[in-house]
Structure formats: structure tokens, C-alpha cells
Amino acid sequence: MHYAFRYAFLSLLISTPLHAKTIDWIVTDFAPYYIFNDQYAGTGRDEGVIALLEQQLPSYTFNRTIFPSSRTIQELSNPNHTYCMLSLYQSPHRKQHISFSEQTSTVGLSPSIAIHQELVQHLKLETSTPASLKTLLNQYQLALGISMSRSYGNAIDAVINNSADASIIIRPGRDTLASLTYMLKKKRIDILLGYPSEHYYLAKSMGFEDQLMQLPLTEAPDLSYGYIGCTNTEQGIAQVEVLNAALKEIKQQPAYHEVLLRWLPDNLKPLLEQRYKQTKTPQLSEAFINISIFI
Known part of the structure; x- marks a missing residue:
């Protein structure tokens, strides 16, 4: 029982x-x-x-x-x-x-560009308003780093896909943003596309966050x-x-x-x-x- x-x-x-x-x-x-x-x-x-x-x-x-x-x-x-x-x-x-x-x-x-402060000063870029990725690539001919197979929104993706003559370094695999951030630190690329918090964390981890500036983009939503x-x-x-x-x-x-x-x-x-x-x-x-x- x-x-x-x-x-x-x-x-x-x-x-x-x-x-x-x-x-x-x-x-x-x-x-x-x-x-x-x-x-x-x-x-x-x-x-x-x-x-x-x-x-x-x-x-x-x-x-x-x-x-x-x-x-x-x-x-x-x-x-x-x-x-x-x-x-x-x-x-x-x-x-x-x-x-x-x-x-x-x-x-x-939304996605922004990480760039060395000295390059901003050298190019006399306006920092109080968003920058145009299209202008940075085609007019200033800056070398851009991006991660493979990552979308940044229709407008930004369209700029990248339609900039055939631009210098764009695409990295595949894991930890691509970290390797691209290291390339930015060593000035092997001029600008890096990503989200602001990602830029800041990686640069801080590598000890050069004070050397960088982030520029919002006109092609990105607020x-x-x-x-x-x-x-x-x-x-x-x-x-x-x-x-x-x-x-x-x-x-x-x-x-x-x-x-x-x-x-x-x-x-x-x-x-x-x-x-x-x-x-x-x-x-x-x-x-x-x-x-x-x-x-």
C-alpha cells in the first residue's frame, strides 16, 4: 500500500x-x-x-x-x-x-567606422556629423576591413558591393573582427567596419582605444x-x-x-x-x- x-x-x-x-x-x-x-x-x-x-x-x-x-x-x-x-x-x-x-x-x-585619430586630422574629416562610407572609399580611397558573410544593412552592403575599385580587405573564419582590429592597430588598413561597442571592446583589449575615433555613417540608420x-x-x-x-x-x-x-x-x-x-x-x-x- x-x-x-x-x-x-x-x-x-x-x-x-x-x-x-x-x-x-x-x-x-x-x-x-x-x-x-x-x-x-x-x-x-x-x-x-x-x-x-x-x-x-x-x-x-x-x-x-x-x-x-x-x-x-x-x-x-x-x-x-x-x-x-x-x-x-x-x-x-x-x-x-x-x-x-x-x-x-x-x-x-548602428555600424560605424573605426579610424585612427591622426588620420582623421590628416584628412580633415568632419567629426560632428556622420561620414559617408562611399566617400571614404571612393574619394579618399581608404582601405576598408570587413568580416566575410556579415551583413551591415542594405545601404552599407550596397556601397561595399558597388565599390569594385575600392580597397576592401575581407577576412573569413572565426575572430575576424579581432584580427582586423589588429590590422587597424598596425595601420595595415585605414578603416574598419563594425558596431561601436565591438570596436571599443577590441581596441581596449589591445590597449589602443585612445588612438581611435569612431565615425557614424550616413548609410546606417540611427x-x-x-x-x-x-x-x-x-x-x-x-x-x-x-x-x-x-x-x-x-x-x-x-x-x-x-x-x-x-x-x-x-x-x-x-x-x-x-x-x-x-x-x-x-x-x-x-x-x-x-x-x-x-x-
């Missing part, structure tokens, strides 16, 4: 959805969004947002699983396991397999937006709703804004703050530009 009762009780436990209060996050080794291994470990922007969500949802257990960036969307789309991830670009194809938050999870400045995406299962849809409500709360906290600004150089922090405040007006709050921050 006691055995039968214990068996029934254990069967009930096994059949109970123990994962109901657990959210499994996909994270990836991609600084400065996630930083695992160097002296800045734990200070990544996206892991900072996840930590704030964790504080906002004390009744939930957050698990983190590391995947290579090349596998993140594949794992997130697999209905056999429900995962969630930050800073995702929305597309019709992805929406077939991934449920997205209505609230943005991260906001950042801001890039990322969303939370969860596997499109019943559990994932429910988790997106919970996380969406939590995002709305944490975005009112100073700590959230500090996380967004953490890996920007000082001269670009006011620009992000200004542009972010402008999007919070009722007319612009839904006018999100679907540019992926990194995935």
Missing part, C-alpha cells in the same frame, strides 16, 4: 512540468555582448540584461547554455527543446520557428534594435509573454541604461542616449528598424 502510494506520488512528480518556472537561455562567446574569458568576464552587455531580467523574475530559475554563434538560430528553432535568446533580428522566416517579444531587449548604435526570441512552442510563447512584461519594467531602471552604454566610448554615449530618448515618443515607439545587433 505504501509502495503504491509512493509510486503514484513519484509518477505525479515526473509528469509535473518542472520546467514551468525555468527559462533556458542561449548565450554565445561573442564579446562585448557576452564575455567569458578575459579580464572583463561577466561584463557583457547582453549578459547584463539577462541578469536584470533574472532579478525582475525571482520566481524563475535561469539556466545558460553556451553555443557557437553559428548554431544559435538552429538550436533556438528546434522544437525539441525550448530556449530563449537576446538581441535577435526579426524576419518572416524566423517567425515561423521563433516567438519574439514586442518590447526591444537591446538598443545600440539605431539597431534586438528582441528576445524563444522557441515557438507552447512553453516558449508563455515565456516570451513573461519576459516581455519584465523587459517593460527593467527598461525604466537606470541599471538597464548603464548596461546599454557600458561598451561605448565616451564620445558616443550621449549620441545613443539622445537617439534612444527620441524613439520613446508615442509616434516613434513602434517604428523599430529591424537591423540585427549581432545575430
Whole structure:
């Protein structure tokens, strides 16, 4: 009798959805969004947002699983396991397999050019307004470094693809931005295309951030937006709703804004703050530009 009762009780436990209060996050080794291994470990922007969500949802257990960036969307789309991830670009194809938050999870400045300050002074470039990538390539004939198979938005991609006579160095493989940043440090390229926080983190890690300047581009939108995406299962849809409500709360906290600004150089922090405040007006709050921050 006691055995039968214990068996029934254990069967009930096994059949109970123990994962109901657990959210499994996909994270990836991609600084400065996630930083695992160097002296800045734990200070990544996206892991900072996840930590704030964790504080906002004390009744939930957050698990983190590391995947290579090349596998993140594949794992997130697999209905056999429900995962969630930050800073995702929305597309019709992805929406077939991934449920997205209505609230943005991260906001950042769009792609910019990293360039040595002395070259800016030598060329007498205007730094108070965005620069034209087309002009930098074709008029000034600067050597550009970019990562292979990475899109920077339609307008920037069009400039690159239509600049056949320009000097463009394309690097394949892993850690391409780090190797290109090293080339910029050694002045083997003149300008480097990437996101401002990436430029700043890599230059800081290599100890020459004070020698660089970042120029916003006329071909880029003001801001890039990322969303939370969860596997499109019943559990994932429910988790997106919970996380969406939590995002709305944490975005009112100073700590959230500090996380967004953490890996920007000082001269670009006011620009992000200004542009972010402008999007919070009722007319612009839904006018999100679907540019992926990194995935």
C-alpha cells in the first residue's frame, strides 16, 4: 500500500512540468555582448540584461547554455527543446520557428567606422556629423576591413558591393573582427567596419582605444534594435509573454541604461542616449528598424 502510494506520488512528480518556472537561455562567446574569458568576464552587455531580467523574475530559475554563434538560430528553432535568446533580428522566416517579444531587449548604435585619430586630422574629416562610407572609399580611397558573410544593412552592403575599385580587405573564419582590429592597430588598413561597442571592446583589449575615433555613417540608420526570441512552442510563447512584461519594467531602471552604454566610448554615449530618448515618443515607439545587433 505504501509502495503504491509512493509510486503514484513519484509518477505525479515526473509528469509535473518542472520546467514551468525555468527559462533556458542561449548565450554565445561573442564579446562585448557576452564575455567569458578575459579580464572583463561577466561584463557583457547582453549578459547584463539577462541578469536584470533574472532579478525582475525571482520566481524563475535561469539556466545558460553556451553555443557557437553559428548554431544559435538552429538550436533556438528546434522544437525539441525550448530556449530563449537576446538581441535577435526579426524576419518572416524566423517567425515561423521563433516567438519574439514586442518590447526591444537591446538598443545600440548602428555600424560605424573605426579610424585612427591622426588620420582623421590628416584628412580633415568632419567629426560632428556622420561620414559617408562611399566617400571614404571612393574619394579618399581608404582601405576598408570587413568580416566575410556579415551583413551591415542594405545601404552599407550596397556601397561595399558597388565599390569594385575600392580597397576592401575581407577576412573569413572565426575572430575576424579581432584580427582586423589588429590590422587597424598596425595601420595595415585605414578603416574598419563594425558596431561601436565591438570596436571599443577590441581596441581596449589591445590597449589602443585612445588612438581611435569612431565615425557614424550616413548609410546606417540611427539605431539597431534586438528582441528576445524563444522557441515557438507552447512553453516558449508563455515565456516570451513573461519576459516581455519584465523587459517593460527593467527598461525604466537606470541599471538597464548603464548596461546599454557600458561598451561605448565616451564620445558616443550621449549620441545613443539622445537617439534612444527620441524613439520613446508615442509616434516613434513602434517604428523599430529591424537591423540585427549581432545575430
